[in-house]
Structure formats: C-alpha cells, structure tokens
Amino acid sequence: MSDAARRREILGVEFSVENTFHYTDKDGWNGVRSQREWLFKASQPKDPNRPVGAYFTNIEPTRQNLKTLYKRIRVPKAKQQYIFWFAGREGLVRLHGGRGRDKWIYVSVDDYRVSTDRQRRADAVDTVMEEFQ
Amino acid sequence: MIGGIDIQVPTRAGESSLEVAVRAIRQRWPLAVFENGITGERYDEFRQIPLGNLEELFVYRDGACANLWDEEGAIPSIYNTMIHIIPNDETLSLVIDEKDAAMEALIQAVEWGLREEIFCVRAEKRAA
Numbered sequence: 263m264s265d266a267a268r269r270r271e272i273l274g275v276e277f278s279v280e281n282t283f284h285y286t287d288k289d290g291w292n293g294v295r296s297q298r299e300w301l302f303k304a305s306q307p308k309d310p311n312r313p314v315g316a317y318f319t320n321i322e323p324t325r326q327n328l329k330t331l332y333k334r335i336r337v338p339k340a341k342q343q344y345i346f347w348f349a350g351r352e353g354l355v356r357l358h359g360g361r362g363r364d365k366w367i368y369v370s371v372d373d374y375r376v377s378t379d380r381q382r383r384a385d386a387v388d389t390v391m392e393e394f395q
Numbered sequence: 396m397i398g399g400i401d402i403q404v405p406t407r408a409g410e411s412s413l414e415v416a417v418r419a420i421r422q423r424w425p426l427a428v429f430e431n432g433i434t435g436e437r438y439d440e441f442r443q444i445p446l447g448n449l450e451e452l453f454v455y456r457d458g459a460c461a462n463l464w465d466e467e468g469a470i471p472s473i474y475n476t477m478i479h480i481i482p483n484d485e486t487l488s489l490v491i492d493e494k495d496a497a498m499e500a501l502i503q504a505v506e507w508g509l510r511e512e513i514f515c516v517r518a519e520k521r522a523a
Contacts, residue, residue, distance in 0.1 A: 284396060308493075309400040317396040329435035332468040333453060334479065336399030336490060339468035362401055362481045362488025 282318050282354070282368065284346040285331065285387065291344035295384040300346060300376040315369040318354060323347075323391045334363065345390050347382040398469050399479070399490045402502060406509040412487050414446045416480055417454060419508040423501050426457040432479060437461070452480045 284302060286294070294300050302316035319335065321327050323345055332342045354368035383390050406412040421427050421441060429438040432451025438444045439458065455461035460476035467473065474492035478501075481488040487509060491498050 286396065307397050309397075311401065312397070319396075326434060330430070330432055330453075333430075333464060333477070334432055334451065335397050336469045336479070336492065337396065338470050339466070341396070341468070358401075358403070361483045361486060362403065363397075363479075363490060364401075365481075367397060 279349045280320065280351050281322065281382070282320060282348055282351050283323065284316075284318050285323075285335070285337075285342040286344050286346070287338075287340045288344060290341075291346075291384065294346060298378060300348070300381060300384070302346075302370070302374040302376070304371065304373050312357065313369065313371050315371045316374040318351075318368045318370075318374075319366050320368065321366050322394045323387050324394045325391060328387065328391065335367075343387055344385070345387045346376075346384050347390060348376045348380045349382060350380055399492055400494065402489045402491065403483075403486045404489060404502070404506050404509055405485060406487050408509050410447065412509060413449060413452065413480060413482050415508045416487055416489070416505045417441065417444070417446075417452070419504045420454050420478060420501060422504060424454070424456045428455050428458050428461050429453065430455070430461065432481075450481070454478045454480065 294302060302318075304314050304316045306314045307317065321331055321334070328342065332339045351368055353370050353374065355370075356364050356368055358364045383393075404416075406415075408415045417429070427441075429441070429444050430436065430453040431438075431449060432453050444452070453461075453464075454477065455464065456476040460473055463473045464477050469492060475495065475498050479490035481490075487505075489502060489505065491502070
C-alpha cells in the first residue's frame with residue numbers, strides 16, 4: 263500500500279464518493295474556513311452568460327492537473343494556492359449540457375453550504391496534492 | 396472561482412475542427428505557440444500538435460505570452476493573449492478573457508473557417 267493510500271485509510275477518506283473542489287487564494291480560504299459549516303458565497307462571474315453562483319470543479323489537485331488548472335478556469339495563479347475538498351455534489355449542476363469547460367465545472371445558483379460531515383480538507387494545495395499522487 | 400468568457404462556435408468540420416480553428420488563429424498570431432490543456436505539454440510549432448488526440452488546447456499569441464501565463468495566470472496585462480479551445484461533438488468552445496475588437500475579429504475568422512464546407516471535404520487521390 264502506498265503512503266498516500268495509507269494516509270487515506272487512516273483519514274477514513276472514501277474515494278468512491280464524488281469528490282468536489284473549490285480552489286482559492288489565501289483571503290478566500292481564510293474567509294470560508296473560519297466557519298464550522300463552510301459557506302461559499304454566490305457571485306457573478308465575468309461571463310454574463312454564466313449565472314450568479316458558487317463555482318466548483320471535479321478536477322483533482324494532482325501535480326499534472328495543477329500545471330494547467332488556473333489557466334483552464336482562467337484565474338490568476340494565486341487563486342489555486344488553497345483548496346477546499348468535500349464529498350458529494352448535492353444541489354450542484356453543470357451548465358450548457360456539460361459542453362466545453364462545463365464538463366468539469368459545477369455550480370450552485372445560491373450560496374452553498376457544506377456541512378462538517380461532508381468536509382474533507384481545507385489546506386494549502388501543495389499539502390492536499392500529496393493525497394492524490 | 397471561474398474567469399473568462401466561453402463562446403460556442405458551431406462546426407461542420409467534425410474531427411478537423413480543432414485544426415481548422417488553430418489554422419485560423421495562426422493567420423492573426425503567426426508566432427503562436429501551443430500547450431496541451433490537460434498535461435501542460437508545450438508545442439512550439441504547429442506541426443508538433445497531436446491534433447487528433449487533444450481534449451483541450453491553449454493557443455498563445457507568442458512564446459513570451461505563454462511564459463507569462465505560466466508564471467501569473469489570468470492577469471489583466473496579458474488578457475486575450477491565450478485562447479483555450481475545447482472540441483465538442485458539434486461545437487467548438489473558445490474561452491477568452493474579454494470581447495474587444497481584435498478578439499471579435501479573430502473569433503469571426505474561426506467561425507468562418509468552421510462554417511466553410513471546403514474544410515469538410517476529404518481529399519482523395521484519383522486513379523490514373
């Protein structure tokens with residue numbers, strides 16, 4: 263068993279559930295993790311064809327994915343320094359029939375709450391990356 | 396958490412859609428360099444792109460812009476110097492930073508290319 267697999271076993275992380283991620287910068291990370299129940303606030307993205315919402319992805323923080331993730335979600339590189347990882351996608355939808363980037367983007371059109379039993383990790387992305395190697 | 400503007404362009408070029416789009420972009424960005432959007436593999440020349448096997452492609456205006464995107468990501472000083480292309484079944488998704496005149500013209504060139512039937516005709520050798 264690899265070190266990463268052993269850590270997952272110790273943490274009790276169930277990898278068969280759908281993992282969901284939210285990448286952010288230090289300010290965003292501190293704002294959300296300060297609450298027991300994570301609350302992701304809905305906001306208007308730059309694209310007027312996208313609705314006000316809280317946006318998430320299923321792209322895992324592997325070394326390879328992190329080489330291009332910030333370009334794929336088109337944000338400054340600093341916005342992928344921290345990560346929230348939780349289980350499940352209740353209340354989240356994919357837009358535009360899941361075409362293009364919406365293949366791996368999930369949105370809640372309202373503020374999105376993640377209860378403690380769904381929370382996996384809130385940490386620097388470099389730390390969480392070790393779980394996915 | 397998500398930036399950029401997504402544009403869906405209908406295509407009649409099928410499997411050639413990505414190639415047609417890249418050729419159209421290169422008309423305006425002759426020094427373009429490329430990157431596999433999934434793996435981060437860089438292609439400095441058009442002929443190096445494995446066109447049939449790409450799920451996502453970044454097209455940069457030039458090598459300097461590609462390096463800046465690597466270091467900084469989507470910051471205003473390099474907006475619209477990279478186009479993210481994702482082929483779908485009947486459309487091509489193009490992701491840009493903002494709609495300005497130069498980018499609108501470039502998108503139009505791609506749309507025109509993907510609409511033209513000439514790109515959909517398979518060339519075959521005739522027996523002598």
